[in-house]
Amino acid sequence: xxxxxxxxxxxxxxxxxxxxxxxxxxxxxxxxxxxxxxxxxxxxxxxxxxxxxxxxxxxxxxxxxxxxxxxxxxxxxxxxxxxxxxxxxxxxxxxxxxxxxxxxxxxxxxxxxxxxxxxxxxxxxxxxxxxxxxxxxxxxxxxxxxxxxxxxxxxxxxxxxxxxxxxxxxxxxxxxxxxxxxxxxxxxxxxxxxxxxxxxxxxxxxxxxxxxxxxxxxxxxxxxxxxxxxxxxxxxxxxxxxxxxxxxxxxxxxxxxxxxxxxxxxxxxxxxxxxxxxxxxxxxxxxxxxxxxxxxxxxxxxxxxxxxxxxxxxxxxxxxxxxxxxxxxxxxxxxxxxxxxxxxxxxxxxxxxxxxxxxxxxxxxxxxxxxxxxxxxxxxxxxxxxxxxxxxxxxxxxxxxxxxxxxxxxxxxxxxxxxxxxx
Numbered sequence: 001x002x003x004x005x006x007x008x009x010x011x012x013x014x015x016x017x018x019x020x021x022x023x024x025x026x027x028x029x030x031x032x033x034x035x036x037x038x039x040x041x042x043x044x045x046x047x048x049x050x051x052x053x054x055x056x057x058x059x060x061x062x063x064x065x066x067x068x069x070x071x072x073x074x075x076x077x078x079x080x081x082x083x084x085x086x087x088x089x090x091x092x093x094x095x096x097x098x099x100x101x102x103x104x105x106x107x108x109x110x111x112x113x114x115x116x117x118x119x120x121x122x123x124x125x126x127x128x129x130x131x132x133x134x135x136x137x138x139x140x141x142x143x144x145x146x147x148x149x150x151x152x153x154x155x156x157x158x159x160x161x162x163x164x165x166x167x168x169x170x171x172x173x174x175x176x177x178x179x180x181x182x183x184x185x186x187x188x189x190x191x192x193x194x195x196x197x198x199x200x201x202x203x204x205x206x207x208x209x210x211x212x213x214x215x216x217x218x219x220x221x222x223x224x225x226x227x228x229x230x231x232x233x234x235x236x237x238x239x240x241x242x243x244x245x246x247x248x249x250x251x252x253x254x255x256x257x258x259x260x261x262x263x264x265x266x267x268x269x270x271x272x273x274x275x276x277x278x279x280x281x282x283x284x285x286x287x288x289x290x291x292x293x294x295x296x297x298x299x300x301x302x303x304x305x306x307x308x309x310x311x312x313x314x315x316x317x318x319x320x321x322x323x324x325x326x327x328x329x330x331x332x333x334x335x336x337x338x339x340x341x342x343x344x345x346x347x348x349x350x351x352x353x354x355x356x357x358x359x360x361x362x363x364x365x366x367x368x369x370x371x372x373x374x375x376x377x378x379x380x381x382x383x384x385x386x387x388x389x390x391x392x393x394x395x396x397x398x399x400x401x402x403x404x405x406x407x408x409x410x411x412x413x414x415x416x417x418x419x420x421x422x423x
Contacts, residue, residue, distance in 0.1 A: 013119075017119045017120065017122070017123055018050050018054045019050050021050065021053045021054075021123040022050025022052075022053055023050070024126040024127045024129075025050075025093075026042075026046045027134075028126075028202075029049070029089070029202075030042070030045070031138050031139075032089055032142060032202065032205060033045070033079050034080050034081040034085070035078065036078060036079070044078050045075075048071065049097065052094070052097050053097050053100075057098055057101040057102045057105050058102070058105050058167075059106045059166060059167055059184060059186075060183055061167065064098055064167045064168050065164075065168050067094075067098070071090070071094050075089075075090040076090060082146055084146060084149040085149040087153050088149055088152040091157070091160045092201050095156070095160055095197075096199070098163055098167065099159070099192075099194045100129075101122065102167050103187075104121045105118060106191075133199075133202070136206060137206075138209065142209045143209055143213065144205065144208055144212060145393050148208050148212070152204070152205060155204075166183075166186055166190045166194075252268070255267065283311050284311045285313060286314065286315060288321035288325050289324055289325065291325075293309070296328070296329065297309065300336065300347060303336065303339075305339050305346060305347060306345070306346040306347075307347045307348070308346070311349065311352070312351070312352040313351060313352065317358070318420055319358060319419065323394050326390065327360060327394060328351070330391050331360065331362040331391065331413055332347070334362075334388070335347045335362050338365065338411060339364055339367075341367040342364070342365035342366065343365070344365060345364070346365065347362070347363070348364070349361070357418055357419065358400075358415075358416070358417040358419050359414075359415070360413075360414070360416075361412065362412070363407075363411070364411055365411070366411055367411075388402075398417050400415065402414070402415040
């Protein structure tokens with residue numbers, strides 16, 4: 001009976017250590033993963049990590065291939081996001097778990113009490129790595145462009161194929177002592193480097209996410225600068241008008257004394273038409289969108305380009321100010337650039353929130369140098385490459401779509417972005 005009780009307790013402790021190791025893996029990797037909106041998604045991912053790290057992985061052991069056939073489909077079903085994002089994170093996560101297990105299992109098996117040592121070492125190693133990363137893990141969801149995720153996917157292929165080569169393709173090492181020695185030495189050299197590579201990839205994702213966040217904040221700062229410049233101009237006009245008000249009243253008084261009523265009315269009309277008295281333009285209730293649209297519509301007026309706009313946006317939207325202003329600003333910038341090359345320039349803008357969907361339509365005459373898809377037509381592609389590709393990236397990231405077409409001799413851009421909570 002005592003032996004049976006000891007065996008039961010040992011099994012319970014073994015399962016507890018497995019889930020502890022899986023939990024530590026989950027704590028490290030979950031901030032990088034975008035989970036599906038299901039209360040079971042995170043639990044299933046925890047179980048997947050726990051089950052994967054419980055596998056015995058020796059160099060030359062086909063277990064790594066069997067685990068891979070289960071790990072990748074499950075990971076891709078539980079996670080959501082861009083295909084490149086999910087594949088890259090699946091490859092990094094798999095290589096991270098398997099490299100630690102392979103290092104421990106392959107080089108500790110000769111020690112006494114091998115099973116107990118392995119069960120203790122796994123959570124110890126995964127815990128040590130987690131505590132190394134703990135203060136650097138993101139608090140907010142990661143944001144990377146599709147191009148960056150494709151780059152991460154390409155880089156993750158290196159540790160993945162190294163793992164397959166070192167662990168999976170040395171299956172016949174049992175048939176030769178020499179092959180066994182070479183495969184063990186090879187694993188001892190490659191597996192730690194592969195583990196370090198996975199950790200560096202996670203660190204690179206954090207660094208790239210920070211970089212793109214700073215770029216986004218920089219764009220928002222530029223938009224705010226436009227807004228404050230507009231306010232500053234209005235304030236200067238008000239100060240000028242206030243300074244000259246005594247002179248204006250004197251002129252009006254003189255005209256009325258002389259009975260020149262018509263001239264006085266004309267003078268009052270000129271004063272009322274002053275930008276200082278007309279106040280800032282109110283195009284919509286959304287403050288950030290109103291600021292950007294005011295500047296862009298003023299630019300259209302200054303360039304003499306006829307415009308027709310109908311904008312109806314509430315004060316609060318689910319989309320961030322940066323993304324919304326980037327869509328509006330770039331769409332109108334592209335339209336203005338096309339109008340500069342068109343014979344009869346004009347711009348039509350429609351933007352509204354309807355049944356939980358943000359709709360944006362911008363139409364302008366053809367410039368004659370349009371290209372297929374979202375490729376920029378600007379010669380300075382480095383500085384202007386955001387344009388349509390960047391707008392399409394924003395729409396995809398927010399679960400929407402952005403399409404362009406040529407309709408009735410005009411170029412038309414249509415963006416549809418779901419707005420949960422804004423019906």
